[in-house]
Amino acid sequence: MKEPQDWKQLKLVGGQPCLDFVNTVDRDGDQYLQDWFRDAADVIGWAQYVELVSSAQAKEWLRQVQQQPAQSAKFFNQAIQLREALYRIFSAFAVKRSQAAEDLQLLNTLLSEMQQHLRFVAIASSFTWEWTEANQLEFILWQIARSTTDLLTSSDCDRLRECAGVGCGWVFLDFSRNRSRRWCDMEDCGNRAKANRHYDRKRKT
Numbered sequence: 540m541k542e543p544q545d546w547k548q549l550k551l552v553g554g555q556p557c558l559d560f561v562n563t564v565d566r567d568g569d570q571y572l573q574d575w576f577r578d579a580a581d582v583i584g585w586a587q588y589v590e591l592v593s594s595a596q597a598k599e600w601l602r603q604v605q606q607q608p609a610q611s612a613k614f615f616n617q618a619i620q621l622r623e624a625l626y627r628i629f630s631a632f633a634v635k636r637s638q639a640a641e642d643l644q645l646l647n648t649l650l651s652e653m654q655q656h657l658r659f660v661a662i663a664s665s666f667t668w669e670w671t672e673a674n675q676l677e678f679i680l681w682q683i684a685r686s687t688t689d690l691l692t693s694s695d696c697d698r699l700r701e702c703a704g705v706g707c708g709w710v711f712l713d714f715s716r717n718r719s720r721r722w723c724d725m726e727d728c729g730n731r732a733k734a735n736r737h738y739d740r741k742r743k744t
């Protein structure tokens with residue numbers, strides 16, 4: 540029996556759902572150090588934690604994934620593939636490297652699927668997008684895809700950074716005044732880097 544995740548321990552530093560989605564794993568190059576996603580139930584738990592879905596909807600999906608292991612494994616695989624593609628897209632964009640065509644292709648496939656579940660509707664004196672079939676598990680991934688394109692087409696996209704911490708790989712938006720933020724979180728990676736520098740200095744003297 541696996542332990543339920545204590546989501547409150549996972550910091551949300553990305554500032555956007557698509558960035559926090561990528562930040563569910565700590566990386567050292569190609570290696571995963573800590574991964575919050577062990578199965579589909581964890582992806583659902585995370586979506587509820589970041590308030591992409593209601594607790595009632597999450598509960599219903601958790602019941603579904605238990606009953607349908609094949610469908611649940613497929614969804615999990617899709618979520619991990621999306622997370623990997625987005626990590627590569629954000630990480631490359633942060634240092635102005637070009638994007639891999641297959642990563643953009645994966646995102647585009649998901650976006651065209653997403654588009655089939657959006658309707659443009661009139662509300663009061665304006666218009667909005669409205670989700671249809673928000674009760675499908677893929678709704679989580681559609682929202683991540685939407686959050687990604689919203690971010691990358693916004694003026695904030697220039698603020699995208701990857702944490703300089705070793706064994707981190709988290710992505711975030713740098714809103715510091717002189718745009719010099721290097722760490723996902725000063726308490727974690729920032730202090731660890733400082734402590735290392737301090738240690739190096741001491742060793743040299």
Ligand SMILES: [Zn+2]
Nearest residue numbers: 702707723728
């Ligand atoms: Zn970090």
